Amino acid sequence: MTMKQVWTIVLNLFGPVATVIAVLAIWKCIEQGWHIPRYLLPTPSEVYAATVANVGALWRNTAATMEIIVFGFVVSVVVAVPLAFLIVTFHFFERLCYPLIIILQFIPKTIVAPLLLVWLGIGVLPKSALVMLMTFFPILLESISGFRLIDKRIFYITQSMGASRAEEFFFVRIPGAMPSIFAGMKTATVYAVTGAITAEFIGSNEGIGYMILQASGDLDMPLTLAAVIASALLGVILSAAMLASEKLLMPWMEHR
């Protein structure tokens, strides 16, 4: 490693580390300056202690939440991307689907959660269903614009090669729309975490949402905060996974 590379790494680490230190410092100041009682705002060290003491439970519940997120997210992508393609390709399909899509889009998804619970029972299904509902529209809409963005004249070229519809789809449309599909998926990760935790608030006996509900019910603020931080980490992990697959799948893009 050259000096320059070492410096790049140091500089890249400096920002996040400084931010964390600043947040902890402000936290400490607020607590001491305003004399906020411990049971409302614990100190960073108490949160740390709660994390260490409950590391097993935190891990298990984070994994449970991750599972419903991944399941709901994958189903969402698998349904939304082909649907976007059909909508862009077939006009009758667009007319068929658009009214429904617009109505569904404006229904606040979180209030559907109790309904899902009634319909789908307890377990992974209703929670993943909510994740799917919340992630579906960003992915669908971005995919539609991705498929639309492709320069139609490229199909003059592929037609002159004798390409079939399927070949056009796999060689041109999918990779061409990929950057937009990923933009939609990145937006959707935020909704995915919100959706999963909301579902766990409403009806669940495991997961980070359940843990937050339990701990705050017990007025155990250190553990509540520890679980909130875990949920944030969950989002960070999802985003990182998204960035990594983006680099892997789209080497032609300029990645930061």
Place this chain on the structure above:
Amino acid sequence: MDGTGTTTQATAVAGASIRLEGVTKSFGENMALGPIDVAMEPGEFVTVIGPSGCGKSTTMLIAAGLLAPTAGVVKVDGRVLDRPMTDVGIVFQDHLLLEFRTALSNVLLQQQIRHLPRQQIETRARDLFAQLGLNGAEKRYPRQLSGGMRQRVSIARALVHNPSILLMDEPFGALDAITRTQIRHDLELLWLERRMSVLFITHSIEEAVGLSDRVLVMSQSPGRIVEEIRIDLPRPRPAHLGEYPQFAAHADRIYSIFEKLGVYKFK
């Protein structure tokens, strides 16, 4: 070298004959094109020149079987064309490369979709890259290439499968003058070697005279072919056409047709 078509041929490609018979095209009420008749001999280099909007691109798309004419037929080697032509390479004014494929893999799309032998086509692609001055560009993505290089890649894509017909719609329109002169020469050499039939569309009188066996001059609304000029001059043709009286005479002729058509409105 002579201009009659008996040069040494490394990779012989028999060009196909193309005929447009009574072709017209209307867009709604607007009669944009024709009727026009074009007859291209196998291996002939024919250029269509005309003012903007006269129907050149439309003509090319119809010739390629990518756009249905309103009336008339296209025949390739005597057979009526009723679907997109496939024994063809097409180059547009924009390179139309796939941004997500490297330069080489853009060219190899021909191999993948046509199910041609990989090894052989890749060798040919690399040869074409060398001939077109694209050494080192193979693994780069289109956005990492200059405009001229992108256009060269799209020319390589149009030639790699040795088509008997090459259709080019203002392929050098977006390039600078220096690159244009060079790429024009490179194309001429490739054509001399392979002898595919070329339908070349341009705004540039210099390109028309510098490349063609025959120039078809088009008029506007509706687009019609008003003149046909045969350019029987030795090949390969030089870079500075202006210095040669025979070229200047042909160029003048096209200018004067344009003047007569009212394309130029000089005061």
